[in-house]
Amino acid sequence: MLKNKLYTFASLEEQDNGKYRVEVTLDPTHTIFExxxxxxxxxxxxxLMEILKExxxxxxxxxxxxxxxxxxxxxxxxDPGLDPRLVFEVQVNEEAGELKVxxxxxxxxxxxxxxxxxxxx
Numbered sequence: 001m002l003k004n005k006l007y008t009f010a011s012l013e014e015q016d017n018g019k020y021r022v023e024v025t026l027d028p029t030h031t032i033f034e035x036x037x038x039x040x041x042x043x044x045x046x047x048l049m050e051i052l053k054e055x056x057x058x059x060x061x062x063x064x065x066x067x068x069x070x071x072x073x074x075x076x077x078x079d080p081g082l083d084p085r086l087v088f089e090v091q092v093n094e095e096a097g098e099l100k101v102x103x104x105x106x107x108x109x110x111x112x113x114x115x116x117x118x119x120x121x
Contacts, residue, residue: 002047003054006030010085012058022055022088028080043078048114052103055088056120060099067098069118076113083107097121 003009010023026043033041049066056064078086090103099120104112 001054002050003058006032006047007051009058012055014059018092018094020055020059020088020090020092022090024051024055024086024088026078026080026084026086028084030080033080041080043080045074045114048074048078048105049116051086052088052090052101052105052116053120055090056092056099056101059090059092064099064120067119067121069116071115071117073115074113075115076107076111078107078113083113086113 005027007024007026010025012020012022014020028041032044032047036042036044053064053066085108087106088103089106090101093100101116101118101120103114103116105114107113
């Protein structure tokens, strides 16, 4: 839904045991930033959730929906002018037909901006 519009994959690499490292590049000229917010653009938290869902779709090659989230933390805002590239580290474990996911995204300076523990089906 947002892939190739709001962001593109810069890289997606599978590491060990269901762990992935994904770099995404935001489009700071996307119209979403005109309304959120006109003088100080900020990536909406719901977009971070959708980016993660689309990463999982890419990795598992099937559509997924959020079933539950035990813990969601927005630690820092994402200004697309200052941080047009985000790095997601995603741990995926499949249990009883569900994906158990622990994910963190990082700003360009290496500081975490978003963390989640969730289940997807």
